[in-house]
Structures are given as structure tokens and as C-alpha cells.
Amino acid sequence: MIKAVKSTLASSEGITALWVTHRLEELEYAEGAVYMEEGQVVMHGDPPTIRGFIEARQAAYIKQIYS
Numbered sequence: 001m002i003k004a005v006k007s008t009l010a011s012s013e014g015i016t017a018l019w020v021t022h023r024l025e026e027l028e029y030a031e032g033a034v035y036m037e038e039g040q041v042v043m044h045g046d047p048p049t050i051r052g053f054i055e056a057r058q059a060a061y062i063k064q065i066y067s
Helices: 002-011 024-029 047-066
Strands: 033-037 040-045
Touching: 024 047, 033 047, 040 047
Parallel strands: none
Antiparallel strands: 033 040
16 A cells, blocks of 8 residues: 555656645545554545544444443
């Protein structure tokens, strides 16, 4: 997975910026995203897909806390 990210960065044209954040609203400005847990890549793809995945995990966690 990390090799795929490195390959994408290496083959991109122009300027490449790697942005690390915990703020989901910043995905609005991204062309791609990588979701990690405990230092491991869980998934990568387009920002709406990653955001949906994260929001679903958050909802499941909150549901678990309150049940």
C-alpha cells in the first residue's frame, strides 16, 4: 500500500503536497486520500469515499459507546 502511495507521488507532474490532518473538512481540497490507523494504511482512494468510510467508523464507535 505504501509503495502505491510512493509510486503515485513519484509519477505525479508539477507540485505534489502531502497533507496530514485529522480534520475531515480538509478533504474537500484533496485530490486523493489515505486513511491510516496505528501507523498502517487501511485504505486509500478518492476523498468522498475515504470520508464516508471514516464517518461510518465514527458512527459505529459512538453507537458502541452508547449501547
